Amino acid sequence: MNTKMIISIFIVLGLYMSLCYYIGLKGKIIFLGGYVKFEHKIYGLIYWTTYWIVALAFISSNILRGILTTDNWIISIFTLIGTTYLGVFIYSIIIFFVVDFIKFVLKRINLKPPIKEKLKKVYCNGISVFIVVFILVCFGIWNAQNQVVTNYEVNINKDAGEVNSLNVVMISDVHMGITIKENGINKMVNSINELNPDIVLFCGDIFDENTSTKLKEYSREAFKNIKSKYGVYDVTGNHEYGAGDLSETISYFKDANIQFLQDESIKIANSFYIVGRNDSSNKMVTGQDIKQLSEVLKDTDKALPIIVLNHRPEDLEAAKAENVDLQLSGHTHKGQIFPFNFVTSYLYEKDYGHLIKDDFNLIVSSGYGTWGPPIRIGSKSEIVNIRVNFNK
Numbered sequence: 001m002n003t004k005m006i007i008s009i010f011i012v013l014g015l016y017m018s019l020c021y022y023i024g025l026k027g028k029i030i031f032l033g034g035y036v037k038f039e040h041k042i043y044g045l046i047y048w049t050t051y052w053i054v055a056l057a058f059i060s061s062n063i064l065r066g067i068l069t070t071d072n073w074i075i076s077i078f079t080l081i082g083t084t085y086l087g088v089f090i091y092s093i094i095i096f097f098v099v100d101f102i103k104f105v106l107k108r109i110n111l112k113p114p115i116k117e118k119l120k121k122v123y124c125n126g127i128s129v130f131i132v133v134f135i136l137v138c139f140g141i142w143n144a145q146n147q148v149v150t151n152y153e154v155n156i157n158k159d160a161g162e163v164n165s166l167n168v169v170m171i172s173d174v175h176m177g178i179t180i181k182e183n184g185i186n187k188m189v190n191s192i193n194e195l196n197p198d199i200v201l202f203c204g205d206i207f208d209e210n211t212s213t214k215l216k217e218y219s220r221e222a223f224k225n226i227k228s229k230y231g232v233y234d235v236t237g238n239h240e241y242g243a244g245d246l247s248e249t250i251s252y253f254k255d256a257n258i259q260f261l262q263d264e265s266i267k268i269a270n271s272f273y274i275v276g277r278n279d280s281s282n283k284m285v286t287g288q289d290i291k292q293l294s295e296v297l298k299d300t301d302k303a304l305p306i307i308v309l310n311h312r313p314e315d316l317e318a319a320k321a322e323n324v325d326l327q328l329s330g331h332t333h334k335g336q337i338f339p340f341n342f343v344t345s346y347l348y349e350k351d352y353g354h355l356i357k358d359d360f361n362l363i364v365s366s367g368y369g370t371w372g373p374p375i376r377i378g379s380k381s382e383i384v385n386i387r388v389n390f391n392k
Helices: 003-032 038-055 057-065 073-107 113-145 182-194 213-223 238-242 246-255 281-286 316-321 341-347
Strands: 148-156 165-171 199-202 232-234 258-260 264-268 272-276 306-309 326-329 353-357 360-364 382-390
Touching (some): 003 038, 003 073, 038 057, 038 073, 057 073, 073 113, 148 360, 165 182, 182 213, 182 382, 199 306, 213 246, 238 281, 316 360
Parallel strands (some): 148 382, 165 199, 199 232, 306 326, 326 360
Antiparallel strands (some): 264 272
């Protein structure tokens, strides 16, 4: 770790703790009121100790992960508390900043006393803000746990031999460990099978740093129950590189009869290709560059339909130039939490949905699970079901 990175970490940590203190002061007013007498100082000590344990729980869980095993229950508790607090943190900062700005403006406006009193009652020393944050976080948790099926139809102007169409089920960004556990895995497998897929395509980040060995082993057996005509395929996401030894991680998928594609292509039923790209995190972890798409496709028959699995919605021009017909991606979560959807829409040409460029199609999923805060506001947890039609 270089000096610049260390300085950046300290700056981010300092900013985070300063903002946490800002929220903590707001909470202190609500929970402790105007207690200033000496005999009430113990309440302040209890409050701040509890608050900082919660506020730093996410950071603590990452430190503990480097000391203890991922399966340790202490890490699980700290991670759940910490990630939930992150959701509270985000919306508390946004709403309190807005409210404090409005209060600043109103102080300089000559409002009539009755109006001032009504506004004070609405604000109620900040209680109303915490109520709004509580409602938002509860809704976000519920929304994240209620996955939907999103349907698309794609027409590919190529002959796929005897295959006229494909019923594709696409899954990305499951992030097993915090909210998606054994029951969640079973629910996902059942939902996939209910769609009666011809082929199932995973687009990375099925595991992450919070996925315990026990959960990986459970998913290995559960994934064997996925039913599809042409099989199940997967690629690396950025979080697979942080989910333990990569070769061991891949072995769980292979043992579950899932073909894991790493910068390689495979011809299916002599009719179409599935191409799997390695995530660009490969260079940071292994020091090796991922292959160029042209190299991956050098032995493919481009007269046949080509479907590329690329965890990130990137390299679109390269895919278009290489006569790729459909690229499936995830990674963005569509921001997961408003207003971060504005960030992902800025970073990517298409951060969610269906993009068509001449004969090239891109479909980006918002993902099945969550990372960080176990909430979704302004996005949805989804399974993607695509009807692909081949034109003869």
